[in-house]
Amino acid sequence: MGAALATVMETWGSAPRPVGSQLAISGSGEIMGSVSGGCVEGAVVVEAMDALEDGKPRILEYGVSDDEAFAVGLACGGTIRVLVEPLGAAINEELLSQLCDARRDRAAIAYVVNIDTWSRRLEPRGQEALEHRFIADKSGIDGAEFIAIHNPPLRLAVVGAVHIAQPLMVMARLAGFDAVLIDPREAFGAATRFEGESIIHDWPDEALEAHGLDARTGVITLSHDPKLDDPALKTALRSDAFYIGALGSTRTHAKRVARLEEMGFSSSDIERIHAPIGLNIGAKSPAEIAVSILAEITETLRNPV
Numbered sequence: 001m002g003a004a005l006a007t008v009m010e011t012w013g014s015a016p017r018p019v020g021s022q023l024a025i026s027g028s029g030e031i032m033g034s035v036s037g038g039c040v041e042g043a044v045v046v047e048a049m050d051a052l053e054d055g056k057p058r059i060l061e062y063g064v065s066d067d068e069a070f071a072v073g074l075a076c077g078g079t080i081r082v083l084v085e086p087l088g089a090a091i092n093e094e095l096l097s098q099l100c101d102a103r104r105d106r107a108a109i110a111y112v113v114n115i116d117t118w119s120r121r122l123e124p125r126g127q128e129a130l131e132h133r134f135i136a137d138k139s140g141i142d143g144a145e146f147i148a149i150h151n152p153p154l155r156l157a158v159v160g161a162v163h164i165a166q167p168l169m170v171m172a173r174l175a176g177f178d179a180v181l182i183d184p185r186e187a188f189g190a191a192t193r194f195e196g197e198s199i200i201h202d203w204p205d206e207a208l209e210a211h212g213l214d215a216r217t218g219v220i221t222l223s224h225d226p227k228l229d230d231p232a233l234k235t236a237l238r239s240d241a242f243y244i245g246a247l248g249s250t251r252t253h254a255k256r257v258a259r260l261e262e263m264g265f266s267s268s269d270i271e272r273i274h275a276p277i278g279l280n281i282g283a284k285s286p287a288e289i290a291v292s293i294l295a296e297i298t299e300t301l302r303n304p305v
Contacts, residue, residue, distance in 0.1 A: 002027045003087050004048035007139075008035050009059065009146050010081040017080070020139030020148055027052055035082050036062070048084050055089030057118060083113065083146060091120065098122055099150065106152035106214055108134050116144045123147075135304060152216045153178055156297070159204045159232040160223030161189035164247070168222075168290035169197050175294060182207040182232070183223070204232035213239035218297050220245040220277060224252075230259060237269050243300045245277040245293060274300070 006023040023033040023041065025048040035044055040062040047060055060082045085091050099122060102109040108125035110133070125134050130147065133139070139148045154177045158165050161183040172179040180198045183189035189199045200207045204221075213219065219236040221229035224247055233256070236244045246256065253275040260270050278292030279299070 002052050002089075004051050005085050005087060005091065006035050006044050006048060007083045007085075007146075007148060008080055009083045010141060012079040020137075025049070036080060040080070040082075044082055044084065048086075051084050051086045051090075055086055057083065057085045057090040059083055059115065083115075085113075090118070095120060095122065103150065103152070106212075106216065108149075108151050108216070110134075111148040111150060113146045113148075114144055115141075115146055136302065152214070154301075155180070155211075155217040157182060157208055157211060157213070157217065157219045157232075159183065159208075159219070159221040159228060160225075160247070161185070161194065161199070162222045162224070162247075163286040164222055164289050164293075166194065167287040168220075168293060169194060171290055171294050175298070177218075180211060182211075183228070204228055205235045208232060208235045208239075213241045215240045215242050217241050218243035218245075218301075220247075220293060220297075222247045222277075224248060226256070226259065230256070233260065233273065234263060234265075237265055237272060242304075243274065243297050244272050245274040245296065247277050248275060250276060 004025045006025065008017055008019050008021045011019055017035055017037055021033070021035050023031060023035045023044060025031050025045050029045060031041065031045060034041065043062065044060065047058060051058055061079065062082070063079045087096060099109065099111060110123040110130055112121050112123055123130060133147060133149050134151060137149060137151055156172045156177040156179045158168060158179060159182045161181055165181060169179050169181060180200060181189055181194055182200045182202070182204050184201050184203050186201050189201060191199065202210070208219065213236060219232065219241050221232050223229050229246060233244065233246060246253065248256065256275070257270055274296055277296070278289060279296045281292050283289045283292040
């Protein structure tokens with residue numbers, strides 16, 4: 001029966017879904033994902049069925065009217081171009097397997113299609129020409145090539161089940177992070193205090209090593225207890241974590257710096273730590289502090305120095 005994959009290539013105006021959004025269509029008409037929030041899915045499915053029959057990819061263009069856009073919660077309409085590719089006939093199994101392997105291994109990779117020749121290839125992160133796309137999570141067209149960015153999902157490890165962690169965990173999930181809370185003190189990291197959250201009750205260094213830290217993972221320490229925060233920071237500083245933040249005043253951080261220097265960390269290593277944590281927005285309440293932390297994490301992710 002096969003399956004086809006539809007991907008948003010370009011958008012103009014207030015398109016319902018961003019470039020890179022995908023819809024998978026099975027040979028029996030089952031669908032998963034979205035390219036337009038419901039505006040043109042039906043038409044894309046019909047085209048996907050035709051692509052499965054003839055084995056040929058195709059590029060579709062749709063105008064989303066203001067009325068259709070309003071029905072899915074947008075103020076006005078726009079235009080989208082959608083690439084439809086039958087799996088097997090267009091995207092061969094080996095390439096698809098490599099793409100899935102990269103996803104499983106949390107490796108950033110770009111799927112590149114030449115829309116003139118229909119040649120396809122995968123490009124791992126590391127090329128300067130594509131780095132801006134990986135940083136911005138921005139798929140798009142360069143010349144005759146459509147570049148679909150496949151970054152690993154974002155993750156956030158929060159050490160210390162304090163009050164600030166309660167709103168922060170919720171906000172992080174809403175912002176697209178797979179967040180995990182780490183605190184060996186079970187009374188603090190109780191499910192009743194953090195309903196529905198992923199909680200690990202191991203010591204922070206052991207938990208972070210088991211969890212795995214990479215360039216799509218952020219680490220923050222909130223416990224204000226060196227016995228918990230320092231092992232976590234030690235592990236994070238030896239990783240590729242894109243963001244490392246620590247709660248505490250300037251005086252508290254000065255003492256932290258001295259301890260880390262005694263552990264052998266250089267000044268350039270320690271400068272990776274955002275402390276005092278969060279953007280200076282005058283935050284007072286736990287929720288406001290959580291906003292400032294998430295804002296700084298986002299700024300670090302999207303606008304790296």
